[in-house]
Amino acid sequence: MKKNSLIFAFGFALMALFACDDGDIQERVYADNNNGCIIKLTGKISGVKGWSGNYSVVLAGFGDSDYSIVQKNIPVSDNGDVELTLSVTSNDIKTIELCVTNVLRERIYTFKKMDISEGKDSIFFDAGEVDAGMxxxxxxxxxxxxxxxxxxxxxxxxxxxxxxxxxxxxxxxxxxxxxxxxxxxxxxxxxxxxxxxxxxxxxxxxxxxxxxxxxxxxxxxxxxxxxxxxxxxxx
Ligand code: HEC
Structure with missing residues (x-):
């Protein structure tokens, strides 16, 4: 009797296991592209080259955490003039920041930032003159x-x-x-x-x-x- 109920329990557990694979998993729909937009950064940005390899000066999009959702390195130019576009497609992004991140894309320091407004398909971000040095x-x-x-x-x-x-x-x-x-x-x-x-x-x-x-x-x-x-x- 004891053995029977054990087998029964085992069979039941097995059934439960396969039941999970029933194809009844809902597809999650990401409404990510609703406010997809292009950020255009311009500015005169110095000091980018002076950072050690563990850090990057970037244009980045942040949500609620200190880790960027999307980011792009600020290019080094001789006269400091920078033009960069960043395409943003996540609804989670709340701010766009000219900042420094570490290798984990964690925000270390923000030079300039702007709130991202909904419904625009392109946003112009003029950072002006920025000393982005270490x-x-x-x-x-x-x-x-x-x-x-x-x-x-x-x-x-x-x-x-x-x-x-x-x-x-x-x-x-x-x-x-x-x-x-x-x-x-x-x-x-x-x-x-x-x-x-x-x-x-x-x-x-x-x-x-x-x-x-x-x-x-x-x-x-x-x-x-x-x-x-x-x-x-x-x-
Ligand atoms: C509350 C006051 C106070 C604050 C705040 C303070 N210090 Fe000091 N610091 C002193 C004093 C007093 C001395 C001299 C101690 C002595 O004479 O032995 C000193 C000495 C020093 C020295 C040694 C200088 C030398 O010539 O050897 C350094 C370096 C230093 N501080 C760096 C810092 C840094 C960096 C910070 C901020 C993170 C800081 N201190 C914040 C009071 C302060």
Whole structure:
């Protein structure tokens, strides 16, 4: 009796398995082409070449997530003049952005963006003059937001170090440290030996009287600084 019911159960399970393959699966209809449109970008865009290989300056379409749905690299031109078309066919796309993405197509920094309006079949996106350089991102994303309050924004800068947009590059690259003996703040091509890296990452004995660890909380931003240094620390 026990054996019989086991066989029965097995047969039933088998039936259920095949029932799934009954051809009753609904075809999903994607209404993707409703607002298909062409984005035409124009602008004078500099700094595209200075990014390391892990990043791309792109024209991209985004929905609700930080990962682009569609994107196209901004071409490098001698005078910076850029003309690019991007064709967009997904209803999920809400914004078109001139931005930097990493290898996963994750948005790192947006220079210019526009909302995509429905019902148009072509949209003109004039970005104007844009510095799309790697250093500009570091300045805007990190130094200006988290450092200038102590490093020269409206005060005498801590350790004499200005991290304001007009002075930070000259103050960092190749400059001797005031606090770490024999140290250089940024050594182009060598992030791990640069005092800037040691000060804001954990695990180093810098001897500073002020602890900067965790000040730059995002691993993505810390990586951006390292990659900028390792890529030659260009302006
Ligand atoms: C709350 C104030 C404060 C903020 C914010 C701050 N710092 Fe500092 N920083 C200091 C002080 C104070 C010193 C000097 C410590 C000492 O004298 O030992 C210093 C020193 C440094 C040094 C060492 C300079 C040298 O010559 O060796 C670097 C590099 C540095 N800061 C980078 C940064 C960066 C990058 C940020 C932003 C992510 C930042 N700091 C944000 C207060 C601050």
């Amino acid at each position: 250093y500009r991102c570091l300045q805007d994303e990190i130094f200006t937001t988290t450092c200038v309050q102590c490093h020269g924004g409206s005060n005498t800068p801590a350790a004499g170090l200005y991290l304001t947009a007009d002075r930070s590059y000259a103050a960092l690259v190749g400059q001797p440290s005031m606090r770490v003996e024999g140290g250089t703040l940024v050594i182009p091509g060598d992030s791990k030996s640069s005092v800037l890296h040691k000060v804001i990452n954990s695990g180093y004995e810098t001897g500073l009287r002020f602890n900067h660890e965790n000040m730059v909380a995002s691993a993505q931003k810390l990586k951006l600084i390292d990659e900028w240094i390792d890529n030659g620390a260009g302006n």
